[in-house]
Amino acid sequence: xxxxxxxxxxxxxxxxxxxxxxxxxxxxxxxxxxxxxxxxxxxxxxxxxxxxxxxxxxxxxxxxxxxxxxxxxxxxxxxxxxxxxxxxxxxxxxxxxxxxxxxxxxxxxxxxxxxxxxxxxxxxxxxxxxxxxxxxxxxxxxxxxxxxxxxxxxxxxxxxxxxxxxxxxxxxxxxxxxxxxxxxxxxxxxxxxxxxxxxxxxxxxxxxxxxxxxxxxxxxxxxxxxxxxxxxxxxxxxxxxxxxxxxxxxxxxxxxxxxxxxxxxxxxxxxxxxxxxxxxxxx
Numbered sequence: 001x002x003x004x005x006x007x008x009x010x011x012x013x014x015x016x017x018x019x020x021x022x023x024x025x026x027x028x029x030x031x032x033x034x035x036x037x038x039x040x041x042x043x044x045x046x047x048x049x050x051x052x053x054x055x056x057x058x059x060x061x062x063x064x065x066x067x068x069x070x071x072x073x074x075x076x077x078x079x080x081x082x083x084x085x086x087x088x089x090x091x092x093x094x095x096x097x098x099x100x101x102x103x104x105x106x107x108x109x110x111x112x113x114x115x116x117x118x119x120x121x122x123x124x125x126x127x128x129x130x131x132x133x134x135x136x137x138x139x140x141x142x143x144x145x146x147x148x149x150x151x152x153x154x155x156x157x158x159x160x161x162x163x164x165x166x167x168x169x170x171x172x173x174x175x176x177x178x179x180x181x182x183x184x185x186x187x188x189x190x191x192x193x194x195x196x197x198x199x200x201x202x203x204x205x206x207x208x209x210x211x212x213x214x215x216x217x218x219x220x221x222x223x224x225x226x227x228x229x230x231x232x233x234x235x236x237x238x239x240x241x242x243x244x245x246x247x248x249x250x251x252x253x254x255x256x257x258x259x260x261x262x263x264x265x266x267x268x269x270x271x272x273x274x275x276x277x278x279x280x281x282x283x
Contacts, residue, residue: 043270046257049280052234059098059231059254060091060281061219061245064110066238067259068101070274071203073175075105075164078113085115087283092119092132097227102126102218102235102245104207106167124168125200125209125241126218131225138221141168142210148195152208155187168209175204202239215245223252236277238262 052058065071065078072078081087092099100120103110107123107130122129127141144152152170156163161180162173172188174180184206188199191208200207200214219235222228233254235245246256246266258267259277271277 043258043264043267045271046234046269046280049282052232053095057098057231058095059100059223059228059233060095061100061102061215061222061233061235061249062277063215063235063237063239063242063245063259064101064103064105066203067236067242067274067277069113071175071238074162074173075109075171080113084283085117088114089118091281091283097132098231100218100222102215102237104171104202104205104241106169108167109164120222122215122218122222124166125207125213126215126221126245127168127209127211127213129218129221131227137225141213143168144170144197144208144210145195148191148197148208151191159183159187164205170208172206172208173204174206178204200241202241207241215242216248219245219248219252236271238274 069078069080102122104125120132129137164171172184188206192199198209233249233252235249236257238259243266249256255268256266257269258264259271
């Protein structure tokens with residue numbers, strides 16, 4: 001949650017690893033108050049969505065885990081409202097289609113939990129973008145090589161990480177044992193340098209992807225489409241990987257909303273929890 005996404009192997013150095021090793025694996029409710037840079041930004045709540053949308057055409061970009069649903073111990077143990085896809089469909093109609101879910105999950109895994117989505121969505125941290133009808137936007141995402149996937153799987157099994165296999169990547173989860181973080185980051189650094197892949201860190205998770213697509217590139221791809229063009233982008237997310245999306249929203253004339261009690265360099269407003277997000281969205 002605290003470490004920035006790592007976009008290139010040279011950025012993922014021993015100095016960063018040394019800092020990260022001292023940081024706890026944080027949830028929204030566990031902030032290390034003895035480290036000043038980790039305390040809440042005390043961001044104000046955003047104005048009502050309907051008010052904003054009356055003043056300007058709003059385009060919403062919503063993270064999933066930690067934003068629309070609470071974080072769970074494992075990716076498959078999240079609790080998702082049974083009618084979430086229908087609620088998002090209604091929000092899609094209110095915004096005249098200018099709504100996208102932008103998740104770190106692969107799209108197939110996302111819809112395994114939500115059911116079929118009838119809104120625009122981006123999976124694998126923005127590398128796989130689809131419109132509301134499921135048509136691809138932009139280039140097909142690259143995949144990790146088989147030997148790289150095998151290396152990640154072998155490391156996970158040997159050291160007690162929970163492996164998440166994604167369509168266009170992989171992830172090591174360690175929420176059940178945060179002490180694994182440093183070991184996982186050392187492995188990720190070595191693998192990134194050896195294979196030329198991209199590594200990102202989130203809340204008790206280390207992500208591996210083959211290209212530099214991120215949530216910022218997803219926001220830009222959607223904003224270039226006819227449906228989204230000319231609107232004001234608003235990105236809502238709870239994790240460090242969402243900062244990319246917020247930064248893109250800022251650059252395109254919009255803003256970010258940070259979820260949870262966490263630092264954010266790019267958010268203008270804050271909401272306390274996924275429940276507060278639902279309330280603000282009137283889901």
